[in-house]
Amino acid sequence: MEYYIGLFLLICTRFPLIFSAFTPIDNYLISCGSTESISFEGRLFNPDSPNPPNFSLKTSKASSSAISNPNSNSHLPSPLYQSLRLFTQTASYQFDIHQPGRHWIRLYFYPLPDSNHDLLSAPLTVLTDDFVLMHNFTFKNFNHTFLFKEFSINVTSDLLSLVFVPSNGSVSFINAIEIVSIPDALIDDEAVTIPSASFTGLSGLGLETMYRLNMGGPLITPLNDSLGRYWENDWGYLHVNSSAVKQVSVDPITIKYPSGLTIEIAPAWVYSTAEAMGDPNVTNPDFNITWVFTVDPTFVYLLRMHFCDIVSEALNMLVFNVYVNDNIAIESLDLSSLKGGISIPYYKDIVSNSSNGSSTLTISIGTDNIEDFSNAILNGLEIMKISNEFMALDGTLSVHDILPDSVSGKGVKRVQFIVSLVFGSLAMAIILVVLRYYCLTVRQRKAQNYSNPWLPLPLIGSGTMRTMSSKVSMLSNRSGTASCISLASTNLGQVFTFQEILYATNKFDDTLVLGEGGFGKVYKGILEDGTTIAVKRGNPRSEQGLAEFHTEIQMLSKLRHRHLVSLIGYCNERSEMILVYEYMANGTLRNHLYGSDLKPLSWRQRLEICIGAARGLHYLHTGATRGIIHRDVKTTNILLDQNFVAKVADFGLSKAGPALDENQTHVSTAVKGSFGYLDPEYFRRQQLTEKSDVYSFGVVLLEVLCARPALNPGLPREQVNIAEWAMAWQKKGLLDQIVDPTLSGKISAASLKKYGDTAEKCLADYGSDRPGMGDVLWNLEYALQLEDTSVSLTSRDENSISSIHGTVMEGHFGDNNVNGSYFGGGGGSDMENDAPSSVFSQIVNPKGR
Template identity: 65%
Template sequence: MVKWVPLVLSVILVGLLGHESYAAFSPTDNYLIACGSSNNVVDQDRTFIPDSMQSSFVFKSQGNSVVASSNSSVPSQIYQSLRVFTAPASYKFEIQQQGRHWVRLYFYPLPGSVHDLGSASITAVTDDFVLLNNFTFKNYNGSHLFKEYVINVTSDSLSLTFIPSNNSVTFVNGIEVVSVPDELFPDQALYLSSSVPLSDLSNLALETVYRLNMGGPLVTPQNDTLGRIWENDRKYLHVNSSAVNVSVDPSSIKYRVALTPEIAPNSVYATAEAMGNPNVANSNFNVTWVFPVEKNYMYFVRVHFCDIISLAMNTLVFNVYINSDIALASLDLSSSTGALAAPYYKDFISNSSTDSDTLMVSVGPDTMADITNAILNGLEIMKISNDARSLDGLSSVEGLLPKSATKKSKLGIIIGLAVGISAAVVLIGLCYCCLVARRSKTPHQGHPWLPLPLYGNSQTMTKVSTTSQKSGTASCISLTSSNLGRLFMFQEIMDATNKFDESLLLGVGGFGRVYKGTLEDGTKVAVKRGNPRSEQGLAEFRTEIEMLSKLRHRHLVSLIGYCDERSEMILVYEYMANGPLRSHLYGTDLPSLSWKQRLEICIGAARGLHYLHTGAAQSIIHRDVKTTNILLDENFVAKVADFGLSKTGPALDQTHVSTAVKGSFGYLDPEYFRRQQLTEKSDVYSFGVVLMEVLCTRPALNPVLPREQVNIAEWAMSWQKKGMLDQIMDPTLVGKVNPASLKKFGETAEKCLAEYGVDRPTMGDVLWNLEYALQLEETSSALTEPEDNSTNHIPGIPLTPLEPFDHSVSMIEGVNSGTDDDAEDVATSAVFSQLVNPRGR
């Protein structure tokens, strides 16, 4: 027998390890009341007890109450009985655990009652909140009514009172008072109308208006750990054909540590509505749901997501809108959760639409993403009680309860006056303190995580305040290093962007919105304003400043300055008039680029990356090279942008940097993705994808294409290896490209896209080959094809690879110790001086 003990223990251990890491929520208070019933009622696997069986709750009525029951067809078992009140009546529940509670009410006017229940007026209040006020079924388009509320109970009891009015009666069929997990509802959520959090939600009541299971069937209380109902979303879709249902096995949903089925069951996260036409060119294509709501109320909106459609990380990036506000910009679900099929949710506060009694929720593509698709798995919309502490009208509890029932109102008034006077005294004191603090306040208060100077070296940064004649605001400029950039005051940013005028919006990225701005001296700038709801934040903001403050190059976008006042994270760049390279390749109606223009743009970007890899004391790896991060100025000069993910390269005695995988899927180095080992060759791979994107004018990933064409790197390489790259190139280039130039370009891209980094060229080699391809194009009229097709050089001209960038031209403490890109351009010109005029020899 002893020999079986280890086996038994191992089986038990496996069972324990295989068990879910979370336990089902067990409510401390769990009142399920069948009003007017004489027996227990089982409804959807839950047992409701008669209200006549008073144990831990007390039922009181000022008049007679009548019970009624029916054996006829009812919506569900809880509606088969009711209690009718001819005078105010209340249920008082003992509360074992203070905090938020569900209060659920069931109403169904049973036929055959001695009273006309269809005309009965129903008013229901708690100790502090009005839930219903003069509701009647005569004006209601439905046979039965279910209401669900969230009330924060702060005492050891909760009273629920039903009040008849207009010489009528009132009634109720069923009542639930059930504890809610503390983590289910936050104490604050972001108020979209003001972009600041609305706090003290625990002091307000909520009423569930809509709870939807997107793309899935009705979820009943027995399939939800908190007894909730989730209905299908289809009838709220603005355009039915705009969305398609997607689903997976619910068992595949992976709850993370901080999120449990109490937030939403796995059956909700296992279904979704996705875009009906993914990868659309029209950025205005959104999937929109429209909900009728009451005006003059605020609404708590919770959006649920779970990436159940992606095959790999970082491929699904989209925007979320509530009414006309962007709630989540460039949401990357897999980055937010760290896994696929992992639930994720966000909370917001919104009002009804300004021009109608509706609330709209939309998801749509991020135009800068590689795959344009969007999903929504679940949605909850809850009405928030108003200033009268009511969820139905402007009457307060005190105004609805009979006078005898409000004995504590006078005491409340006295306490309120005392509290009000005390608050006034405290407020006066705070105002005085603020006034004193304001007088002693320094011109600029930065984030504690961003001390100035940015770099801990022997130089100290001296700041002087320069006052704008126009705005009277001050800005701080470093006197010791022009490379650190300008420190803008927030008012200067507001003036430059006309208070962030939406007509000046250039685009929306993972960090936030980018606006066109004009400084007081007329300088055009691009202003990137950090979005507090973005998944990117302080780390990317600091990285961008630190990287660009150390770097100056003709082919890197220049950081003019930044602002961190008022908890803002704002970066100010030089303005790039022609925007991202991608917009000139596909998805817009901009004129097509010539082959020479494309080569010059690729050469410019390669110079910028080559400088990053070799031009500083320690190399810098960009880590997010793609066509949206290559910007073009008014002369179509290419500059590399967006250094939020950049990483310092390996030291001399190292071969790589071990780090978590970040970047854009479709451009990711497969070796980096597998081994999490980052090198400069990771940028080379991404640049190879860019080269093919430039040639073929299509996205790096396009899931609507046949499987073999989805990934541009794999697809283009299959044609390159057959020597038929001209078959998939941009049709506008056909017949306009020198074959030798195209061949050299294809060979360069092929080497960049080698599976292993050791087989890829350096950016210096890439640059040389692209320069060569350009010279072949420019001199094609004077050249003849070489007999030996294995080489594509001009006869009689020796080709010497570009020497590695001179490390003596390095950055010391953020200052370039040598010349910048001019030195590089001179060196490049020397190498290619013989190619510029081949007849000169």
């Protein structure tokens, strides 16, 4: 949070203090470099040396020093800026954590004069065990003389390390530190997303407070906030003239907190003041009050908006709209109806990014034209930056990129210990390097002159092996350049030139765009030999990059299955990242469910598509020594060929599963995927398993049944998340009430029941309670057979059907004990998918044995 704290020391003295009963379990207040404790705004900051209990400063010898200058600047807002701890080498503060969960990390910086170092130019880099908080920040180009930063991270271990990394031969420093527990309920995991924002849940992500505003009221300091927060006045961010806005306020005592919402969310001082619409004296009926904020367009932001109707004299007198970047975020907000009264606090969390890639983000409130009301209010606003895919809140480097050998899952290790390990292993490393060099030299003598940086790829197009001429390169008549062929393996893969890709896609003609995902746009293309292809071109501004590009090639070079999209080749010229796939004529499954004018799929088609996708996922999970976890299963990643055969696509986020022979049950990794499909257990524990794909597939099953998105923020709150909404109906035995209207009355009760039970098991809260993909596949096959049997045996009831099929028809959801070969789960071929398994051979014909 880069704003002035200071020059506001006379804080609301005419108001009594309001505190809650919350007491943080962890409460470290450190005055760095000071020789005595400092009292500031009702809190006591202790010196960092000698080390107090439960806290330590880890540095190498003579790499840390204290600087103190009590008379440095009489205009500083805090005595905490009058001393600092200076580091000439990497150093860390380590804090014992007694209650894992979210914690504030607050950092104070002021470059005190130092004759030996230029602190104004010192690049400040600060890390935790998992997050990059700051990277190479300097005061040299900063508009203020001091800096206050506030972060919120989820600490999952019993030790938190705060690391300071000097760079470029310079130094680092810190004036004061706060590490304070936060109530569990303060940050919800879910939030409404505004279009174009990428969001996968908040539980495992870091936050940085950029702005925290008290609309229409004075500065609020930790003296009046039980969580030690600052709330500044909003006037400097308003984008209107003073006559258009009026400030309103009431006595804080009149604020009535509802059940489940406490003053930790925001103090009564915030809800008792607001900016409201004055008499704008304009003829434009669409007039809005707008606030404008400067943000980094490469990040996504959490917006928490605080509302409390303190202007109405009766119920239902205030209805208005809320906008983010000109997109409607909350429509027809009626606070009194929503909360059942007036003067009752309410807040809304929204995830969004900047406006069209610019460096500004706007928040607006305005009247609802449908209702005959002429007012709108906003009481408070918090804007928090969300950490990116690198677990960074500043830049695009991860902790391991900045400090690659000094970080483990349990904390930052001592620098001395790392150095001793390096020197202790040096002799062995030299031997290994020599041996490796010798082996590579021998191999290079046998290899071709062309050096391919990627793994060899199978040339597969439309499900068949693509033939190539022998070892000569194919010359493009139009480009005049050769198409390079990897000869490192008999399983050849094609490396396309950029000119060939340009020709195939008519220079990336927008009319050929098939779709767009997290990696970039996908184009339809035609090669010189007439083969139709799909070309995925990486977007340099995408959150997915080289790592996902490499992962996709690595994964698909090892996989061949009828229900996995085949990778034909790739191009990595001119800093481009381009993947070439077989063309899927019928596009994504989602396009056939909703949002287009395509003919609706029949229930049988939907079941067959789900079965095909389940076969592909089952092969991923079981077809290799280490199973592969897709990690991004959703309806846009299930593609349909010309015959509506389903194929799983997009392996950029895929991860190798735990080794089967190492008694591991999960892979510990950062949370990635698509919001709405993510496994809640994976959210909580950051432990990825095959059952995470099963959960996502359960959401897909509901999308297929209901023909609506996994998340729809425009619906009432209880309907936003399809998993929660549909499972509520499933538990009441009324799933038939929410099926796609085009399927109404066209699904047999037995088939729907088996399908609903399958989805419910997939969406179990804990992975251990979910079936494996083999079991899911079995039960979907069962649902299809029930549907076919219902059509041909309409006069029989479900008990008769069961007696005809025998006990083999009973679905099962225990451990995955289905032989992989039944469903194409073993080996590298998919031939077994073309014929029914021995298990189903007796029930393929619905007329019985």
